[in-house]
Amino acid sequence: MSSKIMLPKPNNETCLGRLLKERRSVRSYKESSLTLQELSSLLWFTYGCVKPDCERRTSPSAGATYPFEIYVSVRNNGVEGVEPGIYHYDAERNELVEVLKGxxxxxxxxxxxxxxxxxxxxxNIILVAVAERTTGYYGERGWRYIFNEAGHIGQNIYLASVEMGLGTVAVGAFNDDQVSKLLNLPEGYEPVYVFPVGRVK
Ligand SMILES: Cc1cc2nc3c(=O)[nH]c(=O)nc-3n(C[C@H](O)[C@H](O)[C@H](O)COP(=O)(O)O)c2cc1C
Incomplete structure (x- = not known):
């Protein structure tokens, strides 16, 4: 017979414990813009640089290959002072680079x-994989690491949202080709995950 060990009550009355307890998928949002400060913080929590030259980021990465690029779709009045459009997050420069207007x-x-x-x-934050960065190093197994990493980044978005009074939901159900075309993605860029984010209603 296998023996069992009774675990003590988890010590989860902590900052992280609160975030994890409150994390849930949120699918309805207030009609309220985010501030540029909020978007900047959210993107940093998502996949920001924590060392010069982005040598290390807020999410772990197999062999530090960092296969993801982060895109943001901003709707009309989605972010104060920001024109609606599709933007690419340049984490190293802490900039949003416009890809498409509208x-x-x-x-x-x-x-x-x-x-x-x-x-x-x-x-909407869209996680886009540049697979070659990881498969070029690890071969086909690199794909597994890419999906593993999407989960890490996604959890960052969930927990950051709770901390900031925002809500999000992981969206994996989408048409890959349609999202790729919409974002005007170059060859070899693959959309993996979409995260709508807004103020919790
Ligand atoms: C890989 C993955 C794909 C998902 N895709 C969708 C989706 O397309 N649409 C949606 O509304 N929720 C989606 N979800 C959210 C799940 O429905 C949700 O996490 C689950 O019901 C558990 O609820 P919780 O996140 O509130 O704990 C997805 C979650 C994961 C992990």
């Missing part, structure tokens, strides 16, 4: 099989 939330929601939370969120 409110694409309707097209993005359609590509995500009509999920309303994608349409209604002030911003």
């Amino acid at each position: 409110d694409f939330s309707r097209q993005l929601a359609k590509a995500c099989l009509g999920q309303r939370w994608v349409l209604n969120a002030p911003v």
Whole structure:
């Protein structure tokens, strides 16, 4: 017979414990813009640089290959002082680089099989993998690491959202080709995950 060990009560009355207890998928958001400060913090928590030259980031990465690029779709009035559009997050320079002008939330929601939370969120964070960075090093197994890493980054978004009074939901159900076309992604860039984010209703 296998022996059992009774565990003491977890010590989860901590900062991290609170974030984990409160983490949940949120699918309805207030009609309220985010501030640029909030977006900046959210993106840093997501995949920001913690060392010069982005040698280390807020998420672990197999062989420090960092296969992800972060895109943000901002709807009309989604972020104070920011024109609606699709932006690329340049983590090293802490900049948003415009990819396309305009409110694409309707097209993005359609590509995500009509999920309303994608349409209604002030911003959608899209995790895009540049697979070659990791598969070039690890071969086919690199794909496993890419999906592992998407989970790490996604959890960053969930926990950061709780801390900031925001809500998010992981969206994996979408048409890859439609999202790629919408974002005008170069060859070899693959959308992996979409995270609508907004103020909790
Ligand atoms: C890989 C993955 C894909 C998901 N895709 C979707 C999705 O497309 N749409 C959605 O509304 N929720 C999606 N979810 C969220 C789950 O439905 C949610 O995490 C689950 O019901 C547990 O609820 P909780 O996050 O509130 O604990 C996804 C979650 C994961 C991990």
